[in-house]
Every structure is written in C-alpha cells, then in structure tokens.
Amino acid sequence: MLDYSATYDAFRWTIPARFNFGGDVVDVWAQDTNKLALIWCDEQGRERRFTFAEISRLSSRFANLLQQLGIRRGDRVLVMLPRLPEWQIAMVGCLKLGAIPIPCIDMLTSGDVAYRVEHSGARGAVTTAANVSKFAGPWKLAAKVSVGPAEDWVEWEQGLAGCSDRFEPAPLSAEEPAIIYYTSGSTGKPKGVTHTSGALFAWRVVAMHWPALTPSDLMWCTADTGWSKAGTSILFGPWSCGSTVLFYNGRFDPKRRFELLAKYHVTVFCAAATELRQLVLQDVRPYDLSTLRLAISAGETVNPEIIGRWRSLMRIPLLDGYGLTETLMNVVNYPQMPVKPGSMGRPLPGTEIAVLDAESRPVPVGQPGRLMIRLPNPQAMLGYWNDPELTNAGIVRHDGSEWFNTGDIVKVDQDGYVFYLGRSDDVINSAGYRIGPVEVESAVIEHVAVQECAVVASPDAERGEVVKAFVVLRPGLAGSDSLAKDIQEHVKRVTAPYKYPRKIEFVGELPKTASGKIQRRLLRDREYARPR
Numbered sequence: 001m002l003d004y005s006a007t008y009d010a011f012r013w014t015i016p017a018r019f020n021f022g023g024d025v026v027d028v029w030a031q032d033t034n035k036l037a038l039i040w041c042d043e044q045g046r047e048r049r050f051t052f053a054e055i056s057r058l059s060s061r062f063a064n065l066l067q068q069l070g071i072r073r074g075d076r077v078l079v080m081l082p083r084l085p086e087w088q089i090a091m092v093g094c095l096k097l098g099a100i101p102i103p104c105i106d107m108l109t110s111g112d113v114a115y116r117v118e119h120s121g122a123r124g125a126v127t128t129a130a131n132v133s134k135f136a137g138p139w140k141l142a143a144k145v146s147v148g149p150a151e152d153w154v155e156w157e158q159g160l161a162g163c164s165d166r167f168e169p170a171p172l173s174a175e176e177p178a179i180i181y182y183t184s185g186s187t188g189k190p191k192g193v194t195h196t197s198g199a200l201f202a203w204r205v206v207a208m209h210w211p212a213l214t215p216s217d218l219m220w221c222t223a224d225t226g227w228s229k230a231g232t233s234i235l236f237g238p239w240s241c242g243s244t245v246l247f248y249n250g251r252f253d254p255k256r257r258f259e260l261l262a263k264y265h266v267t268v269f270c271a272a273a274t275e276l277r278q279l280v281l282q283d284v285r286p287y288d289l290s291t292l293r294l295a296i297s298a299g300e301t302v303n304p305e306i307i308g309r310w311r312s313l314m315r316i317p318l319l320d321g322y323g324l325t326e327t328l329m330n331v332v333n334y335p336q337m338p339v340k341p342g343s344m345g346r347p348l349p350g351t352e353i354a355v356l357d358a359e360s361r362p363v364p365v366g367q368p369g370r371l372m373i374r375l376p377n378p379q380a381m382l383g384y385w386n387d388p389e390l391t392n393a394g395i396v397r398h399d400g401s402e403w404f405n406t407g408d409i410v411k412v413d414q415d416g417y418v419f420y421l422g423r424s425d426d427v428i429n430s431a432g433y434r435i436g437p438v439e440v441e442s443a444v445i446e447h448v449a450v451q452e453c454a455v456v457a458s459p460d461a462e463r464g465e466v467v468k469a470f471v472v473l474r475p476g477l478a479g480s481d482s483l484a485k486d487i488q489e490h491v492k493r494v495t496a497p498y499k500y501p502r503k504i505e506f507v508g509e510l511p512k513t514a515s516g517k518i519q520r521r522l523l524r525d526r527e528y529a530r531p532r
Contacts, residue, residue, distance in 0.1 A: 002208055004337050004346060011349035015174050015198045015378050022059055022096035023169030025240050030056035036244045039218075039264060039512070040085045041252030048085055051521075052239075055089060060167035061160040062093030066124060068163065069143035069154065073098030073170050076180065077143065078116060078126035080104040080131060080226075083249035086147050086156060087225050088235060090126045095200075098170030099124065102180045102192075104224030105514055110134040112190075116182055117141075120192055121449060122384060126156075174378075175199030180385055181228045181325050184499075192385030193228075193325045200236050202378040203328055207237030210321055210332040211268045211296050215242030218291075220261070222248070228325045229299055229311065233270050243268075254278045262287040273300040274516040277445075277452055278320070280309035281474075292316060294335060298323055300517045301420050303442040304341035313470035320344055322420060324406055326381045326394070327373055331418045342442055343417040344410075351377060355412055360398050363411075368421050368436065371410045372396060372403035380404055409436060424521050428457040430465050435499050437520060443495040444469050447487050449477050454510050456524040458503050469501035470523055472510060479506025 001007045016024075029035055029052035038050040040285040050058075071077060077094050079101045081087040087103075094101040102120055106128065113134045116122065117500060125141055127134075129148030135141070146153035172178060178197040182190040189245075207213045211233075221233035238245050246264050261269060268291060270506040271279070278298060295310065298321040310318040321332035322344040323380065331353070333345035347353050355369035356362060363369035373380065375395070381393035394404045421427065421436025428435040437455035444453045451474045458468035471487065473479060484504040491500040 001253050001334060001336050004242055004334060008347070008349045013202065013350050013378055015201055018171045019174055019197050019201045020095060020169040020172045021200045021236065022092045026052060026054050026059065026092050027169070029239065029242055035242070037239065038085060038088060038245050038247060040247045040249070041260070042188055042248065043256070050085060052098035054400040055092060057165035058089045058160065059092035059096055059164040060165050062089055063096040063167045064163035065145065065154070065159045066093065066097055066099060066143055069124070071097065071099050071124045071136065071143050074100065074177070075124060075127065076100045076102055076120045076122040078102045078104055078122050080106050080108060080113070080125065080127040081147065082106045082128065083247050084147065085247065091235060096167055096169040098172055100177055100180055101180065102227050103231065104182070105224045107514065108134065110136070115190065120180060128375070140235055146477060172197040174201070177382060179231065183325050185391035191390065194382045194385045195384050198378045203232050203236045206232060206329040206332070206348060207241050209334060209349060210319065210329065211270070212335050213238055213241035213243045213268065217243040217267045218246060218264060219243050219268040219270065220246035220266045222275060223270070225274070228328060232328055239497070254282045258282060258284055258287045258289070261289055263291055267291050267293050269295045271295070271297060272516045273297055273302045274304065274512070276302060276306050276310065280306055280313055284313055289314065294319065296321060298329060301438050303445045305442065305446040307341065322418070327377070327406070328379050329406060330373055330379070340417050340441070343419050345418065351379070353418070354398060354403060355410060356396070356398060360396055365414055366411055368409050368411050368427070369406045370424060371406045372398065373406065375402045375404055426456070428465050428467055430463050430467060435467060439495060440467055440469065440491065440499050440501060443491045443499070444471065444487060444501065446494060447490045449473050449483060450487065452510055454518045454520055454523055455501060456520050456527060458527040467499065468500040468505065468527060470505050470507050470510060472507060
C-alpha cells in the first residue's frame with residue numbers, strides 16, 4: 001500500500017465461490033518443497049522445523065485419520081492443544097476434510113469442555129494425554145485423538161502412521177461454516193462465533209496491509225491457540241502470504257522473548273498489550289534485533305505511553321489494531337501511514353464503519369458513539385452457532401443497510417482516525433460528562449510509578465459516578481496517599497482535568513480474561529457491591 005485513501009477507495013472484495021485453506025493455500029505453497037512454514041521451539045530448548053510440503057502431507061494424514069474414525073464434512077472437532085506443531089497440522093487437516101475445528105486453549109476446565117462439546121454438538125476431539133480426562137462425559141465422540149498415549153484414545157503418531165499422506169480437500173462453499181471460536185463469556189455463556197470458508201480467505205487482506213507480510217517474512221505471534229488472533233496471525237494470515245511462522249511453547253519471560261527474536265531473526269512480532277508493558281521495561285542492548293522491522297498488537301488497547309516507550313527502545317513502529325472475534329481485524333494502523341498516539345488507525349480496505357448514537361443516528365466528528373460495521377462483510381461472522389436470536393440482536397439498521405454493532409464506544413477525528421473509548425457499558429457518566437476509561441488509563445500509565453491500571457465507574461452520591469483507577473505499581477514501589485495524589489495531579493496535567501481519577505486503589509494485579517484483556521466489569525461490579 002503506497003497511498004491509503006487510494007487503496008481504500010479502489011478496493012473491492014473478490015471471494016472465490018469455493019475455497020479450502022488446506023488445499024488452496026497449504027498445498028499450493030507445498031509445491032516448493034523447500035519452503036519453510038513453521039519453526040517450533042520450547043523453553044527446554046527443543047526445536048522442530050516443518051516445510052509447507054511436510055505440513056501438507058501430515059495434515060492430509062490427519063484428515064484421513066478423522067475420516068476413518070467417522071468424522072464427516074460439517075462435523076465439529078474440538079482442537080484443544082497448547083503451542084505444539086500438532087495444532088497447525090490438526091487445524092489444516094480438519095479444514096481439508098471440511099470438518100469444523102473449534103480451537104480451544106488447553107487451560108479449559110472439564111466444565112468448559114463439556115459446555116463446548118454439548119453446545120456445538122462436537123463429534124471429535126484432539127488434545128494432549130494430560131487433558132483427555134477433561135473429556136470424560138456422557139457424550140459419545142466418534143474421534144478421540146491424543147498427542148501422547150491415553151487409554152481409549154487414538155495416539156497421534158500411531159494414528160497418522162497408518163494413514164495415507166494423500167487427500168483431496170473438500171470443495172468448500174465460501175458461505176459454508178469453516179471454524180468456530182468460543183468467546184470468553186464475560187457477559188454470559190460463551191458464544192460460538194462461526195466463520196465461513198470465505199472468511200478464511202478474506203483474512204489474508206489484514207496480513208497484506210497491516211503487517212504487510214511477504215514470503216520472506218518470519219512472523220512470531222504469542223497469542224494462545226484458542227484465540228482468534230492465533231488463527232489470523234499464526235495460521236491463516238502468515239501462511240496465506242507464504243510467510244514462515246515461529247511457534248514458541250513456554251512461559252512468558254521478557255528476556256526470553258528478546259532472545260528468541262534475535263536467535264531466529266524474526267521480522268514481524270505480534271504481542272498483546274499485557275506483554276508489551278513488560279517488554280518495554282527491558283534492556284535490549286545485548287540482543288541483535290536488526291531483522292525486526294515491525295511490531296503489531298491487538299486484543300487490548302495499547303496506551304500511547306507504551307507505544308512511545310517501544311519506539312524509543314526498539315526504533316521500529318508498534319502498530320495497534322482493533323478487531324473482534326465476530327469480525328476479526330477492522331481498524332488498524334499501517335506501516336505507510338502516520339500514527340496518531342492513542343488511535344486504533346483507520347478502517348481496513350473493504351470495511352466500512354459508522355459511529356452512531358443510541359438512536360442509531362450519526363454523531364458529529366470527534367464525538368463518542370457506537371462503532372458499527374456495514375454488512376455484508378466477508379470478514380464478519382456467519383452468526384453465533386445455533387443462536388439466530390442472539391445473532392440478530394447484534395444487527396442495527398441504518399441508512400438502508402444492516403450494520404454489526406460492535407458494542408464499543410469510539411470517536412473519529414477529522415482525518416478519519418478511530419479512537420477507542422471503551423465498551424458501551426464501560427463509559428463513565430460523571431456529573432454529565434461521558435468519560436471513556438481508556439483515555440484515563442492512558443494518562444495514568446504515563447506516570448513513572450505505574451505499570452498497569454484499569455479505570456471504572458464508582459458510584460457517588462453527588463456526581464452519580466466518579467472515575468476510579470485500580471493501579472499496579474512497578475516492582476519495588478509501594479502505594480501511599482502521597483503517591484495517589486501525585487498520580488491524580490499528573491492526570492490533570494496530561495488530559496482534561498475533569499477526567500482525573502477521584503479515587504485510586506493500589507492492587508497487586510488486575511483481573512483478566514484468558515486472552516489477557518482487563519475485566520473492567522468485575523472491578524466495576526465490585527465497586528457497586530461495596531457497602532455505602
């Protein structure tokens with residue numbers, strides 16, 4: 001992309017009528033028998049490398065194994081694996097067959113597993129031997145494959161050894177369900193977000209324009225395997241562009257992150273804001289990071305202070321982006337475009353947005369409103385699995401079209417840059433002022449003593465609500481009344497004074513979802529539950 005406006009105006013979606021990621025991407029790249037697809041390593045120092053040709057053969061074996069065990073096109077299969085190469089192989093194998101993979105983090109409890117199996121009507125599962133006990137239940141799974149030996153489960157290596165490495169991928173319709181992601185369930189039971197085969201094709205547009213991936217890139221995304229971000233930045237996006245992927249199975253250690261970036265000559269790095277807050281505190285001088293050209297982040301807003309620290313530390317851009325499990329990435333910053341501190345960027349080519357008030361009327365430039373995405377959009381979900389009522393509840397009619405209501409509050413400036421202000425139920429109404437928690441958090445985190453913070457509404461007899469900040473201090477520091485006052489004065493200096501947190505509570509950690517997003521709702525509910 002040389003010119004954003006020209007590219008955006010000229011872009012038109014062209015989705016093939018039939019598309020199978022396994023056959024139309026992996027098998028195509030496999031024609032170059034030496035092209036590297038995956039480098040896997042772990043914290044014990046082990047390493048495995050796979051070409052696209054090897055992934056092609058192994059995924060075909062897995063597709064044949066599932067078929068032998070009774071899995072058919074359209075059947076749902078839980079893929080609950082940690083960061084192991086078997087994850088990519090299983091995902092691609094399911095897609096080749098036309099089975100619908102349900103990626104799950106391997107930290108799910110037996111109750112989480114039971115809900116997903118029953119809700120989706122899953123007929124198969126692949127997991128590690130350590131996790132097979134979580135699948136004990138009254139349901140009958142036709143296919144049970146275990147990485148490592150487990151009683152009554154087909155062992156991965158033995159199962160694949162008995163299968164052919166030739167498989168004709170199913171000719172999937174672009175409108176056919178292809179993958180299901182379960183949301184974190186912060187507002188009720190987890191929802192099965194269902195995407196089509198055409199969406200798997202469309203997601204390459206994000207990879208082409210945001211990290212601008214090419215076949216010569218080596219990308220490392222640290223997302224967990226059950227997150228949609230893993231799908232777009234570890235599997236579908238990079239491999240659609242022919243990029244190699246680094247896949248690390250190990251605990252988070254800031255120094256180890258930089259060691260791996262240097263050792264494997266990573267060119268594009270993707271991490272959540274939670275990690276970046278730790279990484280910007282490190283000394284990177286011992287590491288040769290000369291090949292790293294770009295960093296990106298999504299899932300949680302990266303505060304301007306963190307972006308500034310990253311630029312000072314690494315001398316390369318850190319590009320924030322916005323997306324949902326339901327729509328994937330929709331608004332991003334681009335390598336060729338100036339970055340405005342605090343902005344999520346501008347809409348992806350092919351994505352049209354609107355900012356509407358509570359009555360679905362457009363809001364003036366610079367004013368807060370609900371972010372909408374025009375439908376149809378091939379990146380957007382087909383719907384919530386087996387829940388048309390919930391699916392329709394998220395659609396708003398405006399300007400003669402249907403729009404997906406993201407549930408997020410944003411504002412758009414005169415240049416078209418989008419700024420995230422918070423979830424619709426996170427916005428604080430204090431004495432008539434509507435205050436987005438993110439803008440206050442961004443101000444608080446600029447204070448030299450602050451490592452992390454979350455801002456929520458706290459009930460107040462005079463103002464209705466006031467701003468309260470839950471603050472995690474940097475290691476070695478202790479909270480005090482004087483420090484709280486200093487943080488308050490700092491916020492008054494760097495943002496509108498009415499936004500400063502009238503209450504500050506120092507905490508050891510913040511509640512987060514499995515994907516690392518701060519759960520403001522829990523903190524807000526705790527505030528409203530306090531005796532008055």
